[in-house]
Amino acid sequence: MSRIGVFVCHCGENISRTVDVEKVAAEAGRLFGVAYTCDYKYMCSDPGQNLLKKAVAEHKLEGIVVAACSPRMHEKTFRNAAKAAGVNPFLCEMANIREHCSWVHEDRDEATAKAIDIVTMMVERVKRNKKLQPITVPVTKKALIIGGGIAGIQSALDIADSGHQVVLVEREPSIGGHMAQLSETFPTLDCSQCIMTPKMVDVVNHPNITLHTYAEIEAVEGYIGNFQVKVRKKARSVDMAKCTGCGVCMAKCPQKKIPNSFDKNLGFRPAIYVPFPQAVPNTPVIDRENCTWFKTGKCGVCQKVCGPGAVDYTQEDEIVVEQVGAVVVATGFQLYDIGPKPAGSAIEGYGEFGYGTIPDVIDGLTFERLASASGPTGGKIVRPSDGAEPKSVVFVQCVGSRAREKGISYCSKICCMYTAKHTMLYKHKVHDGQAYVFFMDARTPGKGYDEFWRRSIEEEEAVYIRGMVSRLYQKGDKVVVMGSDVHIGVQVEIEADLVVLATAVQPREGADTLAQKLGISYDKYHFYSEAHAKLRPVECATAGIYLAGACQGPKDIPDTVSQASAAAAKVMTLFARNELEREPIVAKVNERFCVGCLACRKVCPYGAVEEKEIRDRSGNLIKVVAYVNPGVCGGCGTCQATCPSKSVELDGYTDEQIMAMIEAL
Amino acid sequence: MHTDKVKHDFEPKIVALVCTWCTYAGADLAGTSRMQYPPNVRVVKFPCTGRIDPVFILRAFQKGADGVLVSGCHPGDCHYMAGNFHARRRFAAFRKLLEFVGVDLSRLQFSWVSAAEGGKWVEMVTELTERVRQLGPLTEFRELELAEQWSGATLTTPELKEAYQAI
Numbered sequence A: 001m002s003r004i005g006v007f008v009c010h011c012g013e014n015i016s017r018t019v020d021v022e023k024v025a026a027e028a029g030r031l032f033g034v035a036y037t038c039d040y041k042y043m044c045s046d047p048g049q050n051l052l053k054k055a056v057a058e059h060k061l062e063g064i065v066v067a068a069c070s071p072r073m074h075e076k077t078f079r080n081a082a083k084a085a086g087v088n089p090f091l092c093e094m095a096n097i098r099e100h101c102s103w104v105h106e107d108r109d110e111a112t113a114k115a116i117d118i119v120t121m122m123v124e125r126v127k128r129n130k131k132l133q134p135i136t137v138p139v140t141k142k143a144l145i146i147g148g149g150i151a152g153i154q155s156a157l158d159i160a161d162s163g164h165q166v167v168l169v170e171r172e173p174s175i176g177g178h179m180a181q182l183s184e185t186f187p188t189l190d191c192s193q194c195i196m197t198p199k200m201v202d203v204v205n206h207p208n209i210t211l212h213t214y215a216e217i218e219a220v221e222g223y224i225g226n227f228q229v230k231v232r233k234k235a236r237s238v239d240m241a242k243c244t245g246c247g248v249c250m251a252k253c254p255q256k257k258i259p260n261s262f263d264k265n266l267g268f269r270p271a272i273y274v275p276f277p278q279a280v281p282n283t284p285v286i287d288r289e290n291c292t293w294f295k296t297g298k299c300g301v302c303q304k305v306c307g308p309g310a311v312d313y314t315q316e317d318e319i320v321v322e323q324v325g326a327v328v329v330a331t332g333f334q335l336y337d338i339g340p341k342p343a344g345s346a347i348e349g350y351g352e353f354g355y356g357t358i359p360d361v362i363d364g365l366t367f368e369r370l371a372s373a374s375g376p377t378g379g380k381i382v383r384p385s386d387g388a389e390p391k392s393v394v395f396v397q398c399v400g401s402r403a404r405e406k407g408i409s410y411c412s413k414i415c416c417m418y419t420a421k422h423t424m425l426y427k428h429k430v431h432d433g434q435a436y437v438f439f440m441d442a443r444t445p446g447k448g449y450d451e452f453w454r455r456s457i458e459e460e461e462a463v464y465i466r467g468m469v470s471r472l473y474q475k476g477d478k479v480v481v482m483g484s485d486v487h488i489g490v491q492v493e494i495e496a497d498l499v500v501l502a503t504a505v506q507p508r509e510g511a512d513t514l515a516q517k518l519g520i521s522y523d524k525y526h527f528y529s530e531a532h533a534k535l536r537p538v539e540c541a542t543a544g545i546y547l548a549g550a551c552q553g554p555k556d557i558p559d560t561v562s563q564a565s566a567a568a569a570k571v572m573t574l575f576a577r578n579e580l581e582r583e584p585i586v587a588k589v590n591e592r593f594c595v596g597c598l599a600c601r602k603v604c605p606y607g608a609v610e611e612k613e614i615r616d617r618s619g620n621l622i623k624v625v626a627y628v629n630p631g632v633c634g635g636c637g638t639c640q641a642t643c644p645s646k647s648v649e650l651d652g653y654t655d656e657q658i659m660a661m662i663e664a665l
Numbered sequence B: 001m002h003t004d005k006v007k008h009d010f011e012p013k014i015v016a017l018v019c020t021w022c023t024y025a026g027a028d029l030a031g032t033s034r035m036q037y038p039p040n041v042r043v044v045k046f047p048c049t050g051r052i053d054p055v056f057i058l059r060a061f062q063k064g065a066d067g068v069l070v071s072g073c074h075p076g077d078c079h080y081m082a083g084n085f086h087a088r089r090r091f092a093a094f095r096k097l098l099e100f101v102g103v104d105l106s107r108l109q110f111s112w113v114s115a116a117e118g119g120k121w122v123e124m125v126t127e128l129t130e131r132v133r134q135l136g137p138l139t140e141f142r143e144l145e146l147a148e149q150w151s152g153a154t155l156t157t158p159e160l161k162e163a164y165q166a167i
């Protein structure tokens, strides 16, 4: 291609003051392939753009170089003008002779010489530019939400309310997540169940939401706008279409002594169960590991008593395939299990705290269940060991959090606030009881948070001791807490009836496996990584996948809900269009040269490189090559610089284009 | 504030290979802030330092550059997350190779310049220009280049190729 027009701009006087624009235009005219040159006062103005269009028509120009300001300023302007003039926008380049030349040099001769060089480089580049067409991909307007805690529920409702279809996948038999386990919530002390249950019911009744509970993500393929998701629905052993939720089966099940994990094992449940009475959906599942029928082949009571005949022992796992355009990941958190160090774990345990061996040492979530009106004690605060009302309770903050020596250096963010809440709930129920709190710092940034925290000290008379706890041990029916008070510099010892540990917030077990299925990145703790810590906090770097809630980092409910609604808004923005258009700066593989080493796949930050098999007509495998999915490629070019056989090229930045610029020196 | 310019006998050519998101933007900022620096540098823009193949550095030296500057986003700030980490690893190995073939490593500068660091860009370019000026022209590669041209091994531009095929 060698009919190039070079347009040199004066930018008022901004360029022409130091650069001899006429000379630049004249010199450019001498370059091989340049068919037209001119200089003009303001190229970006309407008359300037018209001049460009007219020149293209008159001189049959095939490529354009505008020597003016930075491409970051006006590349779009001139590429649009080129397009209007009938030239492929990617055959229009800017030579930056303002920011990189006239503004930073004073000597007119030197600046002019440099400007000529810059123009020459761009002319050589444009000669080798290829016509590129914007890439369009269709958008399937259906969203997948993984995780049915408050984050997933909020995103699902927002998207469904906007008129789009939503598929919500929850691993447990019921949606609700941690919030369903909480008693009352800071900073207003409203009852968690009361604000949560209506939302859960809205989800199951919403005409635009398909709910898969007791289900997990099996595999994810595709890219933004076009994901294909396989969902494994685990065998429930109860037919959801037939079950009326009457609960007869649960009442008659002879297995009654299975520890209820929803209640942190404080209570028991039968083998056919719903995790809690307000569960959504209200259809039981059979826990096959503990069910007598599945263990011995005898019993069958639930099947006999079930009126509608919903119990089905032969049910098998089912794979459902869903086509979606966007994914919101909302898998939440788990609490750090602080028992002795698990084998192979990078994180040290807290053997010295006796958690798991001393019955009256519990974690915060267990305390929530004790304080919950719908919990195993009906909201009465008692000790797990003997059921007595504890008269002195020690709360220990930062167990596992901000403890570099134990392997976690971050702050779990919610413990200061929920510990303050616990001291209040305790005092409201045990009026003559005394709460003590060991803490490092009180971190209460949030609307109404510091006021709430102060109330726990000033009105509920909790005693805050700044310092760490070194050891806990059983002495008679008491738990002795050995710690230090750094303010007065003494060792303290408290004999407590109950000890509550505010253990660190961690990502869910298996968060990394899910991330690998989705092709998203995570940090060293396995919290999912956002695309930009400040400016893109709810998007993953992988296009079309968004984050909500505690799976991205420790969060309380207000923050979780904000992020969930933000993620939903991002999904709706995507769904506002039928097709996505994106810059065609993507990598392409030359399948003839590619040796299939897949070195590119290892370095690609977007997971855009896939394996592709090349077969002959009778189906024999000839070779395996790399394939770059243009919908996913971010256009960084790392693959190209890495490829040992030089068989992947980034459109718009090919070796030929770059070499030509360097050689133009 | 025109200062009297010192005329030097030798004006080195510096090629800067930069990423568009950080260093190119930083150089733009130096412009909008009207900072001054030696006019010896020619900028080649890349999407990311991850795209920069060490071969480009060799080719620049071969085609007459006396110094090369490679610069992108600070570690952790890469627009594509990890491009600059791959680049850093690649260049660490490449420096060894260059040293082995006998190029003075002070002709090659790697650095991170963010979009907010117009001043750092100016310092970087000024320092490298002065340093390379002291070292004098890089001739070894140009001799190689001459030998290659003489043997007629390269037809590097489409025009040449076209002309060659027309014969």
Ligand SMILES: Cc1cc2nc3c(=O)[nH]c(=O)nc-3n(C[C@H](O)[C@H](O)[C@H](O)COP(=O)(O)OP(=O)(O)OC[C@H]3O[C@@H](n4cnc5c(N)ncnc54)[C@H](O)[C@@H]3O)c2cc1C
Pocket: A146, A147, A148, A149, A150, A151, A152, A169, A170, A171, A172, A175, A176, A177, A178, A179, A182, A184, A185, A186, A187, A215, A216, A217, A330, A331, A332, A333, A334, A335, A364, A365, A368, A414, A418, A421, A508, A514, A548, A549, A550, A551, A555, A556, A557, A558, A560
């Ligand atoms: C003791 C304690 C007290 C608290 N008190 C308060 C309070 O008073 N006020 C407040 O604002 N916040 C409080 N919080 C914080 C609150 O619990 C969280 O902010 C909130 O639960 C986060 O919601 P989420 O949806 O992100 O995660 P979660 O509630 O953890 O929900 C995640 C859901 O995803 C599901 N899931 C996980 N992995 C998968 C998978 N692979 N596939 C499918 N589904 C999956 C889970 O089963 C779960 O249902 C407290 C937390 C604790 C531990």
Ligand code: SF4
Pocket: A238, A242, A243, A244, A245, A246, A247, A248, A249, A250, A284, A305, A306, A307, A308, A309, A310, A311
């Ligand atoms: S399975 Fe049958 S008995 Fe059990 S809850 Fe459903 S309808 Fe009732």
Ligand code: SF4
Pocket: A586, A587, A603, A604, A605, A606, A607, A608, A609, A628, A632, A633, A634, A635, A636, A637, A638, A639, A640, A650
């Ligand atoms: S250009 Fe970057 S994003 Fe695209 S395939 Fe190559 S490495 Fe991946």
Ligand code: FES
Pocket: B019, B020, B021, B022, B023, B047, B048, B049, B050, B072, B073, B077, B078, B079, B080, B081, B083, B084
């Ligand atoms: S975008 Fe600047 S180094 Fe990757």
